[in-house]
Amino acid sequence: MKFGGTSVGSGERIAGVAGLVASRLPEEPFVVVSALGGVTDSLLALSRAARDGDRTAADAALRSLGERHRAAVDELGLPDEAAGECRSLIGRELARLGDLSTGVSLLAELSPRTSDAIAAAGEILSCRIVAAALEARGVPTAPVDPREWLATDATFGSAVPDEAAIAAAATRRLLPERRAGRVVVTGGFVGAAPDGSTTTLGRGGSDFSAALLGAGLQDAGAQVSAIEIWTDVDGILTADPRLVPSARLVPEVGYAEAAELAFFGAKVLHPATIRPAVTRGIPVRVKNSFRPDAPGTTVRAEAPGDGVRALAMRGGVAALFVGSPRMLGAHGFAARVFATFDRLKVPVDVITTSEVSISITVDERAPLDLLARELSEFSDVQVLRGLAVLSVVGREMRKTPRVAARIFSALGDINVVLISQGASETNLTFVVEAKDAPEALRRLHRELFG
């Protein structure tokens, strides 16, 4: 069970998490928590203030971090001894942060290694506080510092996990706690390099930690029935509910579909982070900690059913239409076009080709003028800005009859700039003008989901 920052945002929320975990004891849960909501941002702001020599801002950040965590502990109303232990841990972490930020401001230099040492404080504190809340409910609990099991390389800021070492740590450090009847509560995001120094997996890394923990426990011989990502939304929806109020929950989705949805704009879950679980056949369930009885969305390697599953949309897109009168029968044109994108380090998005031209979409913030100039040395180039990519995601869509016909009749008079289907079984993607995109999404949703 992994709980994100909003789920552990205050003493009251932490007490709720402890209740959720306590209600699941027969399933022998392991618990991974994020920092209290917003704390990682404050820690990174603290490091920047220290680097810039702004001692006033750094001191203010330290004070408010202390207050934030002490308030959560007070609100929990823990027994005196447990509250005292939490307060002294908070004191020690703040002293460590104070020393680190003094060092950073003296050197006026913030290395990725030091930044990680500072950013890790959020999860180091939150796992102890959540563990104390669970223990206070009478549940035997083992708080485990994430650096004791999440082995990584030394790429500070986006460390690469060592899955074999994690499995070994699961055997040595984590499974014995469960056998002794204690619930392990650990922090996400944070790990340790081979020399013991503190690393982080990168922003939002706690989901990745949860998947790595599940994978490591399974590799160590435990039976892992599911990984639950507890967050503040019900799960993956058929469309963005801010644009399509009638959007509804998708109960099950395949890994490839979840990846397409994330790439094309849905932000619930970053699929790369759950890969270690999915490749081992462990289902990943997204659950809402504000509505624990809601069923959530389950992501698995393959989800049953076929046809359309959900819609996604991403704005801020531009298209380049690259034409060559000499393309007829010639070779090497496409290679030159893509070599230009490669040289300018611009990732390409949707690609379609015809006999005489190649159409490519890119992020609108790409160096469009430069791209157009270089491409026009050997082709005719047109640039169109202000576009949005819409993606219809599902399973075995190529084999589903009439999907394309229904999509295009639903779009009606909305002008479609580009269409791409077939590269993947899991999506049909097209590009429209950004101003038409919300209406296009609503029309599609009405047609495909009722």
Ligand code: ASP
């Ligand atoms: N606390 C970290 C962050 O905010 C990790 C996480 O919450 O997943 O990026």
Ligand code: MG
């Ligand atoms: Mg977070």
